[in-house]
Amino acid sequence: MADLHAPGTLVLGIETSCDETGVAVVRVGPDATELLFDAVASSMDEHARFGGIIPEIASRAHLEAMVPTVQHALAGAGVGLTDLGAIAVTAGPGLVGPLTVGSAAAKALAVALDVPLYGVNHVIGHAAVDELVHGPFPERLMALVVSGGHSSLLLVDDIVTGVTELGSTLDDAAGEAFDKVGRLLGLPYPGGPHIDRFAREGDPTAIRFPRGLTAAKDQAEHAYDFSFSGLKTAVARWVEARQDAGEEIPLADVAASFAAAVADVLTAKTIAACRRNGIDTLVIGGGFSANSQLRDLAAARCAEAGIELRIPPIRFCTDNGAMIAAVGAAAVRRGLPPSALDLPVDSSMPLESVLV
Amino acid sequence: MNETVVQLRDTVATRGYGKALAALLRAGDLVVLSGALGAGKTTLTQGIGAGLGIRGQVASPTFIIARVHPSTTGGPSLVHVDAYRLGSLDELEALDLDASLDESVTVVEWGEGLVEGLAEDRLEIAIERPHGAGRASDLAGPVELAHDGSAGQPDDDGSSGTRTVTVRGVGPRWAAIVLPVVG
Numbered sequence: 001m002a003d004l005h006a007p008g009t010l011v012l013g014i015e016t017s018c019d020e021t022g023v024a025v026v027r028v029g030p031d032a033t034e035l036l037f038d039a040v041a042s043s044m045d046e047h048a049r050f051g052g053i054i055p056e057i058a059s060r061a062h063l064e065a066m067v068p069t070v071q072h073a074l075a076g077a078g079v080g081l082t083d084l085g086a087i088a089v090t091a092g093p094g095l096v097g098p099l100t101v102g103s104a105a106a107k108a109l110a111v112a113l114d115v116p117l118y119g120v121n122h123v124i125g126h127a128a129v130d131e132l133v134h135g136p137f138p139e140r141l142m143a144l145v146v147s148g149g150h151s152s153l154l155l156v157d158d159i160v161t162g163v164t165e166l167g168s169t170l171d172d173a174a175g176e177a178f179d180k181v182g183r184l185l186g187l188p189y190p191g192g193p194h195i196d197r198f199a200r201e202g203d204p205t206a207i208r209f210p211r212g213l214t215a216a217k218d219q220a221e222h223a224y225d226f227s228f229s230g231l232k233t234a235v236a237r238w239v240e241a242r243q244d245a246g247e248e249i250p251l252a253d254v255a256a257s258f259a260a261a262v263a264d265v266l267t268a269k270t271i272a273a274c275r276r277n278g279i280d281t282l283v284i285g286g287g288f289s290a291n292s293q294l295r296d297l298a299a300a301r302c303a304e305a306g307i308e309l310r311i312p313p314i315r316f317c318t319d320n321g322a323m324i325a326a327v328g329a330a331a332v333r334r335g336l337p338p339s340a341l342d343l344p345v346d347s348s349m350p351l352e353s354v355l356v
Numbered sequence: 357m358n359e360t361v362v363q364l365r366d367t368v369a370t371r372g373y374g375k376a377l378a379a380l381l382r383a384g385d386l387v388v389l390s391g392a393l394g395a396g397k398t399t400l401t402q403g404i405g406a407g408l409g410i411r412g413q414v415a416s417p418t419f420i421i422a423r424v425h426p427s428t429t430g431g432p433s434l435v436h437v438d439a440y441r442l443g444s445l446d447e448l449e450a451l452d453l454d455a456s457l458d459e460s461v462t463v464v465e466w467g468e469g470l471v472e473g474l475a476e477d478r479l480e481i482a483i484e485r486p487h488g489a490g491r492a493s494d495l496a497g498p499v500e501l502a503h504d505g506s507a508g509q510p511d512d513d514g515s516s517g518t519r520t521v522t523v524r525g526v527g528p529r530w531a532a533i534v535l536p537v538v539g
Binding site for chain 2: 148169180183236241347
């Protein structure tokens with residue numbers, strides 16, 4: 001087995017939790033991890049025709065994309081298979097079929113190359129990838145991971161061994177609420193980017209949509225949890241009322257007011273958590289961090305609170321292999337024992353388990 | 357046809373009714389939930405989960421299509437499916453779940469028109485929420501939250517209003533079962 005602690009260990013990261021096949025190669029340095037190449041193949045176009053992800057189609061697409069994407073990543077990094085020192089793969093959470101395709105590929109590579117295998121938590125990867133972009137993390141930080149499937153607030157003392165989940169959504173994820181509101185407004189799937197586009201032309205204060213779990217009575221139990229289901233319902237009912245009255249729906253104002261409610265709750269709760277825990281660095285990751293209202297409001301509120309805000313570029317916020325390689329590299333640098341070669345995938349993997 | 361209609365005035369009542377339904381559910385049962393966006397399908401499922409005594413937060417399973425909650429009491433698992441993003445669903449087994457449906461209670465949101473053919477016996481639950489705007493959502497004006505992440509005033513969470521829930525037992529399994537009339 002390769003000497004893990006040799007400087008310059010190359011880690012291959014494989015991500016297949018949803019509809020993107022992501023493969024990346026990183027080099028573990030003494031202090032920082034360097035991204036050599038990141039390759040992504042998406043089956044999004046096939047799913048868009050059906051108005052959503054079809055697990056069976058996603059699994060087959062991963063299967064077909066896996067070998068070419070691995071080859072693409074290796075070629076892009078200018079390395080060969082036998083140069084790899086470790087394999088990291090998403091173990092969960094995500095769709096069972098796609099996860100199984102990725103982990104089978106990773107296990108085969110680990111066995112064939114006789115290198116350690118690390119099963120990695122996808123959600124933690126969304127935060128960890130920022131180390132590749134903006135450099136090593138400080139001792140403590142807060143991470144807000146927001147996507148179509150997740151809305152979680154994490155207190156990070158160590159990105160592999162010290163992640164505490166402060167809160168998460170009790171019902172819909174932020175991106176999911178966007179997709180559902182997009183559907184009720186008659187926008188194509190996925191609705192998020194369309195709402196974002198309309199929202200930029202609208203008045204965010206036009207309609208006062210509710211802020212979930214922000215009432216005084218919720219502060220004891222749910223100070224850091226999110227709820228977007230009531231907001232989604234409020235938008236649906238507001239739109240119905242206008243339709244019933246035969247009025248035109250002011251799409252831009254509805255989109256802007258809805259997006260403002262989501263951004264307001266996410267940033268207010270996150271900044272409050274930073275203040276209460278004495279944290280001065282915030283990382284926002286996950287596909288929903290592409291949302292412009294969230295970015296703008298987070299930037300303004302972090303500046304006001306003296307918190308350094310780190311958001312990776314959008315291509316590293318959507319699902320990718322670099323985020324998984326980043327966690328694998330962090331595990332290698334810490335000398336942590338690898339996962340078992342028969343590691344299971346876990347569609348609802350808890351966030352406090354970073355490795356399996 | 358074994359059918360009952362109940363009125364549930366808020367989310368607490370909806371969860372309570374889910375709990376009452378859970379007392380009737382056993383391994384192998386299929387529950388099909390229908391209702392518009394925001395009707396309370398996930399809320400009702402949260403109640404069923406509480407009644408079954410399962411592990412984990414019952415949240416929307418839309419992203420992963422299905423989430424399996426094992427029992428903490430040796431009873432059946434809860435398999436919570438969201439067919440919202442599925443164009444078709446020939447067989448639930450095609451979801452490749454880590455659980456046997458024979459040994460679980462399976463609750464499918466947005467499953468109407470998709471899953472009825474899967475089981476002769478099933479509980480069909482239609483939830484109707486009030487149509488049109490709730491009160492708080494019509495207020496305009498500055499809305500930003502305070503520094504501590506809380507709203508300055510009590511906030512309608514958008515889920516208010518009485519739900520009308522129609523529960524229909526289909527098949528021999530449900531023919532003689534008395535469906536709960538209140539939570």
